[in-house]
Amino acid sequence: MTLPPDQLQALAQRIKDWGRELGFAEIRIADIDLSHAEAGLQRWLDAGYHGEMQYMAAHGMKRCRPQELVPGTLRVISARMNYLPNVPDSEGWRAREAGRSAKDAVISVYARGRDYHKVLRNRLQQLADRVQQEIGPFGYRAFTDSAPVMEVALASQAGLGWRGKHSLLISRDAGSMFFLGELLVDIPLPIDAPVTEHCGQCSSCITACPTQAIVAPYQVDARRCVSYLTIELQGSIPVELRSLIGNRVYGCDDCQLACPWNKFAQKAVVDDFAVRHGLDRARMVDLFLWSEEQFLRHMEGSPIRRIGHESWLRNLAVGLGNAAGEHYADAEIVQALAGRAEHPSAMVREHIQWALQQHGVNLPA
Known part of the structure; x- marks a missing residue:
């Protein structure tokens, strides 16, 4: 795509304006040279911090080379879209999240609405369509x-x-x-400058991580991360980490809740991220009682659906085990767990057995 500099500059500004019209909070443009990131990515992979996410290792340095992923790429149009639900008292969202009962299901804020993959891809496609209407056919991928x-x-x-x-x-x-x-594009748009870092000496996110998954500044061992354990991990959650997960049944926001910069978190402007099925106030025991059919129906269009009912029950069993509390056995929870003790999945049965043991109940083998 060949356009004179003044037209490229004007196009870049129009792309940013169109982005805001489509619900993006901000759009900026980057070049594609990520060679400086390759060594760090390789060290992370060599340390095994990717866990079972074999696709991370399979793609290797291709992640740092957009031009290999999409030949002809010259620039990346990078966009961000806010997802904090626009609910009453959303200004006090961090305190509300931190004040949940041990029996409540804690689901990562981003996952309580529609699947963001579909929402963002659809709007990125609309943005590409507007560019094409303006300049004609061009190469891109969203x-x-x-x-x-x-x-x-x-x-x-x-x-x-x-x-x-x-x-x-x-x-x-x-x-x-x-x-x-x-949007990876073949248009030589003018690039935007990076901003300076402002974490300073703050280590609140590192301290807040319930499983100490942030092993060093900017280094996350996914194998210990609650988001990995409750979403990406296919098998059993390591026994030594179960009690640390608490009632976090899908993802974890603790590092973000602790970050001082999130006092500036902005509300979503698209309806797709509104809370569905009361997932911001659901009890674990109620979610645990969902049949597979109910799970699939309630989670239609949700990112949670992709983990499947077995992993959903696995996660909830761990949370219910951790809800034993000072009074030890909780009759309602024990009854719910015992009701699924003969589940056809060995993984689910294992986690239910562990959960019951936390309540002082040992079922016969």
């Missing part, structure tokens, strides 16, 4: 956490924020409660 793309590195390079010590992107204006998406 991505949202769906391909070997180093989203945080590109967003940081584009100036959307900086990588925090928890490895997520942080914006001075919006904290970190947002999704990222990209």
